[in-house]
Amino acid sequence: MAKLIMTADDSASVRQMVAFTLKQNGYDVVEAVDGKDALNKLNVQKVDMLLTDLNMPNMDGIGLIKGVRAGALNKFIPIVMLTTESQDSRKAEGKAAGATGWIVKPFKPEQLIAVVKKVLG
Amino acid sequence: MQLNSSVRENGEIIITSGDRLTIESASEFSRIVKESLETSYLVAIEFEPAVEIDITGVQILCSSCKSAAVSGKVFTYHGPQPQALAEIITACGAERHSVCKHNNEHTCIWFGGGK
Amino acid sequence: MEQAIATYKEEAGELLAELETSLLELEETPEDNDLINRVFRAMHTIKGSGAMFGFDEIATFTHEVETVFDMVRNGKMTVTKRLLDLTLKSRDHIAYLLGCPIGEEVDRSPGDEIISGLRQLVPQLEMPQKGSTEVPAINLPGLSEEELSNECTWRIRFRPLPNILICGTNPISLINELRELGTAHVVAQFDEIPQIDELVAENCYIYWDIILTTSRGEDAIKDVFIFVEDDCDIKIELIDKSGLIDRDEGYKKLGDILVERGDLSPVEMQKVLMLQKRFGELLVEQGIVSPEKVQSALVEQQHVKGVRKERGEAPQAEAAASIRVPAERLDQLINLVGEMVTVQAHLTQVSMAGGDPTFIAISEEVERLTNELRDTALNIRMLPIGSTFSKFKRLVRDLSSELGKEIDMETFGGDTELDKTVIEKLNDPLVHIIRNSIDHGIEMPEARKAAGKPSNGTVYLGAEHSGDSVLITIRDNGGGLDRDTIRAKAIEKGLISATAEISDREIYAQIFAPGFSTAAKVTSVSGRGVGMDVVKRGIDGLRGSISVDSVRGTGTTITLKIPLTLAIIDSLLVKIGKDHFVLPLAAIEECVELTREDIKNSHGRNLANVRGVIIPYIPLRQHFLITDQRPEIEQIVIADIHGTKVGFVVDHVVGEHQTVIKSLGKMYRDVRGVSGATILGDGTVALILDMGVLLQSVEELENAGV
Numbered sequence: 001m002a003k004l005i006m007t008a009d010d011s012a013s014v015r016q017m018v019a020f021t022l023k024q025n026g027y028d029v030v031e032a033v034d035g036k037d038a039l040n041k042l043n044v045q046k047v048d049m050l051l052t053d054l055n056m057p058n059m060d061g062i063g064l065i066k067g068v069r070a071g072a073l074n075k076f077i078p079i080v081m082l083t084t085e086s087q088d089s090r091k092a093e094g095k096a097a098g099a100t101g102w103i104v105k106p107f108k109p110e111q112l113i114a115v116v117k118k119v120l121g
Numbered sequence: 122m123q124l125n126s127s128v129r130e131n132g133e134i135i136i137t138s139g140d141r142l143t144i145e146s147a148s149e150f151s152r153i154v155k156e157s158l159e160t161s162y163l164v165a166i167e168f169e170p171a172v173e174i175d176i177t178g179v180q181i182l183c184s185s186c187k188s189a190a191v192s193g194k195v196f197t198y199h200g201p202q203p204q205a206l207a208e209i210i211t212a213c214g215a216e217r218h219s220v221c222k223h224n225n226e227h228t229c230i231w232f233g234g235g236k
Numbered sequence: 237m238e239q240a241i242a243t244y245k246e247e248a249g250e251l252l253a254e255l256e257t258s259l260l261e262l263e264e265t266p267e268d269n270d271l272i273n274r275v276f277r278a279m280h281t282i283k284g285s286g287a288m289f290g291f292d293e294i295a296t297f298t299h300e301v302e303t304v305f306d307m308v309r310n311g312k313m314t315v316t317k318r319l320l321d322l323t324l325k326s327r328d329h330i331a332y333l334l335g336c337p338i339g340e341e342v343d344r345s346p347g348d349e350i351i352s353g354l355r356q357l358v359p360q361l362e363m364p365q366k367g368s369t370e371v372p373a374i375n376l377p378g379l380s381e382e383e384l385s386n387e388c389t390w391r392i393r394f395r396p397l398p399n400i401l402i403c404g405t406n407p408i409s410l411i412n413e414l415r416e417l418g419t420a421h422v423v424a425q426f427d428e429i430p431q432i433d434e435l436v437a438e439n440c441y442i443y444w445d446i447i448l449t450t451s452r453g454e455d456a457i458k459d460v461f462i463f464v465e466d467d468c469d470i471k472i473e474l475i476d477k478s479g480l481i482d483r484d485e486g487y488k489k490l491g492d493i494l495v496e497r498g499d500l501s502p503v504e505m506q507k508v509l510m511l512q513k514r515f516g517e518l519l520v521e522q523g524i525v526s527p528e529k530v531q532s533a534l535v536e537q538q539h540v541k542g543v544r545k546e547r548g549e550a551p552q553a554e555a556a557a558s559i560r561v562p563a564e565r566l567d568q569l570i571n572l573v574g575e576m577v578t579v580q581a582h583l584t585q586v587s588m589a590g591g592d593p594t595f596i597a598i599s600e601e602v603e604r605l606t607n608e609l610r611d612t613a614l615n616i617r618m619l620p621i622g623s624t625f626s627k628f629k630r631l632v633r634d635l636s637s638e639l640g641k642e643i644d645m646e647t648f649g650g651d652t653e654l655d656k657t658v659i660e661k662l663n664d665p666l667v668h669i670i671r672n673s674i675d676h677g678i679e680m681p682e683a684r685k686a687a688g689k690p691s692n693g694t695v696y697l698g699a700e701h702s703g704d705s706v707l708i709t710i711r712d713n714g715g716g717l718d719r720d721t722i723r724a725k726a727i728e729k730g731l732i733s734a735t736a737e738i739s740d741r742e743i744y745a746q747i748f749a750p751g752f753s754t755a756a757k758v759t760s761v762s763g764r765g766v767g768m769d770v771v772k773r774g775i776d777g778l779r780g781s782i783s784v785d786s787v788r789g790t791g792t793t794i795t796l797k798i799p800l801t802l803a804i805i806d807s808l809l810v811k812i813g814k815d816h817f818v819l820p821l822a823a824i825e826e827c828v829e830l831t832r833e834d835i836k837n838s839h840g841r842n843l844a845n846v847r848g849v850i851i852p853y854i855p856l857r858q859h860f861l862i863t864d865q866r867p868e869i870e871q872i873v874i875a876d877i878h879g880t881k882v883g884f885v886v887d888h889v890v891g892e893h894q895t896v897i898k899s900l901g902k903m904y905r906d907v908r909g910v911s912g913a914t915i916l917g918d919g920t921v922a923l924i925l926d927m928g929v930l931l932q933s934v935e936e937l938e939n940a941g942v
Contacts (some may be wrong), residue, residue, distance in 0.1 A: 011247060012243045013246075014285055017237070079403075079404055098404070099404075100403050101462075102463070105285075107288060119463070144438055147438050158432060175408075176408065177437055180437075180442060183426050184432045199634075213444075214421075214424045214444060
């Protein structure tokens with residue numbers, strides 16, 4: 001069964017690019033437009049992994065990570081945050097909140113898949 | 122069958138694995154084993170053939186086995202070992218090659234090993 | 237993907253509009269940090285996404301502008317009119333670049349002008365070097381990795397922090413990544429797993445020792461752990477390198493490995509070395525190092541020795557040493573070889589009849605090759621019996637726990653090879669024998685203790701070669717067979733007569749009679765009297781034999797003698813009247829003549845005097861009711877059947893024969909004394925005789941008083 005990955009990003013283009021790349025590599029994708037949307041969906045739907053942007057309106061990535069780890073259904077899923085090279089402190093913050101790994105923006109599709117494979121095993 | 126336990130007439134406690142012994146069910150699984158070992162001298166797992174097992178499952182099996190050995194109880198399983206257990210043992214390099222000192226120098230019935 | 241690009245353009249357009257608004261507002265309130273941040277984030281997003289969608293020009297250009305605004309954001313620069321002018325121009329330039337199709341030449345000059353203008357504004361000439369947008373998230377295989385031709389072996393100790401699992405990391409996938417880098421041996425260490433009442437179920441207690449040989453460098457190993465480097469303790473040490481002058485296959489001593497790993501102190505090592513015993517065993521015995529750690533160090537030793545050995549060999553040797561072939565193709569090969577053997581026999585016959593020396597020479601050559609081909613083909617089907625042994629270990633464990641007994645199983649000779657069909661057919665008989673040993677043989681722990689034996693019993697299962705057969709031994713150190721009970725039961729069942737003087741072996745052999753059970757009560761495991769006759773039938777079917785030895789109180793040994801292969805056997809071709817028969821050569825000792833004179837001298841009893849030894853014989857002519865003219869001189873084929881010498885009288889001994897065994901049709905399957913048939917060179921059919929069964933049926937007839 002294909003693994004289901006949620007991509008949470010307020011940028012539609014990034015979501016589309018992520019979704020497109022993942023689907024091409026055999027994953028199923030569910031999209032969320034911000035942290036709150038993501039958390040609401042994750043409370044009712046089991047996914048295998050979460051890819052989240054850090055800067056989002058209506059709850060940012062850090063809040064989302066904390067929320068997922070404090071929840072029930074998806075408490076232990078791998079979470080990869082999309083960060084930028086200028087956000088080292090945010091990266092540390094995300095790790096502390098319970099993120100599994102990160103991917104530095106901008107990234108190429110093959111880099112995204114490499115990270116997803118690494119984290120999903 | 123869900124992750125659950127039941128007592129047989131002879132006092133043996135049977136724990137059914139349910140379909141996953143993974144981190145999601147880890148605390149429940151360890152609680153059931155702990156309570157079973159507190160009340161019975163013989164605790165056995167019955168695995169669903171298609172059960173999923175991750176590292177937490179492996180750790181609970183090992184921990185339970187150590188606890189049983191210390192208190193002179195038996196922690197074992199009925200029926201065949203599930204595919205997933207064999208797979209994770211290989212994947213994480215858990216095959217034992219010698220007897221287990223935590224299990225009174227016996228061969229490990231979970232992870233192998235000889236004298 | 238096109239859709240995503242279109243969306244990006246749209247988004248970038250919106251961002252540029254927002255940027256413009258923010259910049260104009262900023263002109264009014266240059267100190268507004270919120271606005272500065274908005275400008276920065278807009279630039280940042282345009283840059284980041286641009287690179288992802290292939291707008292490299294935009295990414296490179298925007299990076300420069302963003303860098304300047306980062307300084308503004310951090311208070312290193314102030315917002316000035318000039319800065320805002322340049323930034324607005326930047327916005328226009330980005331809009332222009334957005335309109336350019338990807339991959340086409342663009343006009344860089346306005347961009348360069350803006351950048352140089354911006355650089356002039358930077359105070360401490362702290363402008364970083366040009367575009368670092370190509371920061372890869374992780375190293376992709378073969379991309380940034382410098383291919384090192386040198387293979388190195390690394391020792392990695394990977395000790396995750398307890399919370400690693402909760403953060404969604406699966407250590408096994410990291411270990412699998414290491415495996416992909418080269419040749420790895422992984423040993424998981426369990427010693428830190430606490431007892432169940434102290435276990436925090438979601439914590440990670442296992443840690444790993446990994447020995448990895450790879451041509452990728454240390455960085456590739458570190459990259460595997462990139463996400464967890466702060467969440468675990470990782471030690472990566474180089475322990476072996478190709479091209480070392482030391483071409484020796486030997487490797488460090490166990491003690492040195494353990495000291496290097498920090499599992500053992502040098503002082504302790506010296507102390508133990510003084511004792512002159514196997515080092516690892518001593519360490520464990522004395523409780524200095526846990527067996528798992530010693531084991532892990534041994535794995536390292538083996539790994540490096542293996543790697544060094546391989547290195548010493550020619551690289552071609554890396555080609556597959558074995559291949560997998562479907563079993564049915566092998567069966568087909570054996571069938572063809574069987575046909576070939578038959579045809580070759582015909583060829584030999586024809587060539588001999590013709591008497592042409594060249595023809596005979598060719599036919600002899602074909603015979604030699606056919607024999608070699610046969611041996612090779614049969615060899616391919618040989619498998620080590622050990623593969624089935626492990627199944628029995630499991631059986632012993634399960635049954636003994638079911639019965640509340642403590643039983644270990646020890647095996648030996650697992651690498652003994654047998655034909656694969658033989659191994660398959662051995663399974664059921666072995667299951668029954670082992671069940672029997674566990675249920676009837678090994679006593680309950682209390683009974684054992686009372687008898688002064690260790691409380692846990694042992695079942696030994698072993699295999700060894702013996703001529704063209706394999707001996708399979710199942711021995712237990714249980715209570716042994718009760719000779720008298722078996723005898724009484726056998727008499728009760730009418731299997732033996734009450735007065736018969738028979739050996740212990742023969743009495744024990746009664747346990748294989750159908751429906752025979754001395755068990756006082758039926759258990760779930762055995763006692764219903766089915767089973768041991770299955771063993772007998774199974775072993776008979778393999779043309780094997782069973783013998784039982786037992787000592788009351790110390791245990792029972794059951795030995796199965798099984799021929800190596802079932803498909804083709806060496807045999808003796810004989811003739812009675814017009815019919816050919818085949819006797820398996822393995823048991824045959826010699827052939828002697830039987831004259832009319834001899835027959836007369838034995839006064840009607842079928843006994844022959846062979847060099848002073850009286851040997852009973854079975855006249856096959858009478859047995860098979862062949863009535864034509866009896867030759868003046870007959871032949872006795874003397875065979876050793878389960879230790880008894882018996883003769884079989886035939887008209888002529890034709891000679892040795894390669895017999896390709898064909899099974900008989902359903903109609904004839906139950907004919908006693910005939911185990912199969914074969915096709916001779918001239919196309920006639922010869923029956924293969926089962927001498928053991930023949931002997932038995934004749935004995936039964938005699939016992940019945942016929």
